[in-house]
Amino acid sequence: MGAAACAALPLRSFCKTPVADRYSVAVLGDTHYDVEPESVYHSHYDESNKWAKVQHEEFRRNGEMWRERCPRLVEASGAVSKSRDTQFVLQMGDIIQGDCDDAPTHVRMLEDAVKSLRSPYPAGMPFLTVIGNHDFRGKGARSAYMEFSEKFMAREILRLTGEECAARYPVYSFRFGPDLWVLCDFETKNLQPIVDSIESGVDARHVFLVTHGPFTTPDGGGSFRWRLGGGRKCDALRPKLYEALSRRHAVVLSGHTHTTAYYRHENRFGGFCEFTANSVWAKPELATGKAIHSSVSDYGAMNLARLAGDKLQDFKESLDVFRHGLKDYFFSTAAGHYRLDVSDDAVQMSFYPGDERTPAWAVRL
Secondary structure, X not given: OOHHHHHOOOOHHHOOOOOOOOEEEEEEOEOOEOOOOOHHHHOOOOOOOOOHHHHHHHHHHHHHHOOOHHHHHHHHHXXXXXXXXXXXXXXXXXXXXXXXXXXXXXXXXXXXXXXXXXXXOOOOOOEXXXXXXHHHOOOOHXXXXXXXXXXXXXXXXXXXXXXXXXXXXXXXXXXXXXXXXXXXXXXXXXOHHHHHHXXXXXXXXXXXXXXXXXXXXXXXXXXXXXXXXXXXXXXXXHHHHHHHHHHOOOEEEEOOOOOEEEEEEEEOXXXXXXXXXXXXXXXXXXXXXXXXXXXXXXXXXXXXXXXXXXXXXXXXXXXXXXXXXXXXXXXXXXXXXXXXXXXXXXXXXXXXXXOOOOOOEEEEO
């Protein structure tokens, strides 16, 4: 489709694929957008839900952090993007809390979240997001989210690239300049379409896989199998995805764990990197650049110490898929915003703790 359709959209300066070899992306992790009081989005909430106590605590947490801290975080990201060659915003899923139990309210929450999150960025800058588990949590929420996201993402990708994209999960992809971007539903049981999408980028300069749940086994929580390819039904195809990512030296971008983490894998196929982003600024002290673990020997240390029995054995099995090829590792519960710089020479991620406008550190992916 091309220039004609692109020209019909507002602010078409963001609609052209860059000819230049370098660009930047503003990156936000999970945001769990919500506001106080609970009645704004949760007046239809089903109190018979067995997780009601936990979810009400999440509503409280979200309302408190979105009262001031998270708006400051997004404002800082917007300010940084204005001084860089930033081409689009990428949010890593769980853009909202969900739990509305009413489809129209769920759509309103999505629309309000997008409006709030994109407002600090330059007018017309494309805003992309990937599906997270909270984005379709609640009665009627999955169909509401899918209808919303297909239209929204197709429009934003058209604004970015000037080309139409059928933005339908479980996986879809688009080209931005010389690079291939693949977005997927991390809970899909069939990894083959993701493998096929990655392998289709044989002529791409860089390949990016965007998934809410990480591919690399994460540490520090009991839900380590709740990730892309983590379930038993993915056992047969998980090695194929591992190989496809490694052969293309891909960069995996993820969220979900409410941590800032980095993994660099090397293996007989080549290798890949994964970066997990977090913008759930639940406590002021999470605005830090300090690591909890930064040595490969520490990978898995927290769960190895806290789990027992079958759960521990399962974690060891899951860990072993990635442990032997791991060459660099960083783990932190830090929250903030990020900038991805892409060029011929390198892909680099910079981390800005909380609402900082100067990065605490940067890592080459």
